[in-house]
Amino acid sequence: xxxxxxxxxxxxxxxxxxxxxxxxxxxxxxxxxxxxxxxxxxxxxxxxxxxxxxxxxxxxxxxxxxxxxxxxxxxxxxxxxxxxxxxxxxxxxx
Amino acid sequence: xxxxxxxxxxxxxxxxxxxxxxxxxxxxxxxxxxxxxxxxxxxxxxxxxxxxxxxxxxxxxxxxxxxxxxxxxxxxxxxxxxxxxxxxxxxxxx
DNA sequence: TAAACAAGTTTACTTTATAAACCAAATAAA
DNA sequence: TTTATTTGGTTTATAAAGTAAACTTGTTTA
Numbered sequence: 001x002x003x004x005x006x007x008x009x010x011x012x013x014x015x016x017x018x019x020x021x022x023x024x025x026x027x028x029x030x031x032x033x034x035x036x037x038x039x040x041x042x043x044x045x046x047x048x049x050x051x052x053x054x055x056x057x058x059x060x061x062x063x064x065x066x067x068x069x070x071x072x073x074x075x076x077x078x079x080x081x082x083x084x085x086x087x088x089x090x091x092x093x094x
Numbered sequence: 095x096x097x098x099x100x101x102x103x104x105x106x107x108x109x110x111x112x113x114x115x116x117x118x119x120x121x122x123x124x125x126x127x128x129x130x131x132x133x134x135x136x137x138x139x140x141x142x143x144x145x146x147x148x149x150x151x152x153x154x155x156x157x158x159x160x161x162x163x164x165x166x167x168x169x170x171x172x173x174x175x176x177x178x179x180x181x182x183x184x185x186x187x188x
Numbered sequence: 189t190a191a192a193c194a195a196g197t198t199t200a201c202t203t204t205a206t207a208a209a210c211c212a213a214a215t216a217a218a
Numbered sequence: 219t220t221t222a223t224t225t226g227g228t229t230t231a232t233a234a235a236g237t238a239a240a241c242t243t244g245t246t247t248a
C-alpha cells in the first residue's frame with residue numbers, strides 16, 4: 001500500500017539540496033548554504049552522503065584563491081528524486 | 095525558501111499512520127499494522143509519539159476478551175498533516 | 189494443563205541528524 | 219608586520235530516531 005521512501009532522500013536537508021540542484025543544475029557550497037539555511041557542518045556531511053550514493057558529484061576547485069566546491073546532480077540522482085516524489089504520493093495523495 | 099518540515103510527520107511510519115487515519119477516521123492497532131507493514135514494536139512507539147503531540151487519540155478497550163487499541167486523528171493532527179503536505183511543495187514542486 | 193497465539197509494550201542497539209569545535213588559507217586591521 | 223577576522227569548509231561529539239528482539243499478559247486450542 002505505501003511505497004518505501006528512499007532514506008537517502010527522506011531527509012530535510014538532503015531533499016532541499018537535491019531540489020536546488022535539480023532546479024539549477026550546478027551550485028556551489030556557499031550557494032547551497034544560503035538556499036537551505038543549513039549549517040556548514042551539516043551541509044558538508046549530507047553532501048558526502050549524497051555523493052557516496054552517486055546522486056550528486058562534488059568537485060573541489062578554486063576560484064581565484066578561494067576554494068570552491070561545486071555540486072551537480074547526476075542522472076541517478078534525478079531518477080531517485082523522481083521516484084521519491086512519486087512514492088510520496090502514496091502517503092499524501094495526488 | 096524551504097519551509098521547515100514538521101519532524102513529527104517527517105517519518106515514514108508516522109506519516110503512513112496519519113495517512114491511514116485521515117482516510118479512515120478510525121483504525122485499530124492490528125489494521126494499522128496491516129496497512130503499514132510495520133513491526134508491532136515500532137508501531138507502538140510511533141503511535142505514542144503521535145498521541146503525545148496531540149495528533150491522534152489512542153483508546154484502549156476490549157472487543158470481547160481481546161484488547162483493542164483504537165486510534166483517531168484529531169483536528170490538530172489533520173491541520174498538521176495539511177501543513178506538512180503544503181510545506182513539502184517547496185521541496186518537490188507543484 | 190501445557191503449548192501456541194494475540195495484542196501490545198519495553199529494552200537495547202544501530203543509524204541519523206545536528207551543532208559545536210576545529211583547521212587552513214586569505215584578507216583586513218592595528 | 220603581527221594579529222585579528224573572515225571564508226570555506228571538515229571532523230568530532232552528542233542527542234534524537236528508528237527498529238528488531240525480547241518480554242508481558244491474557245486467551246484460545248490441543
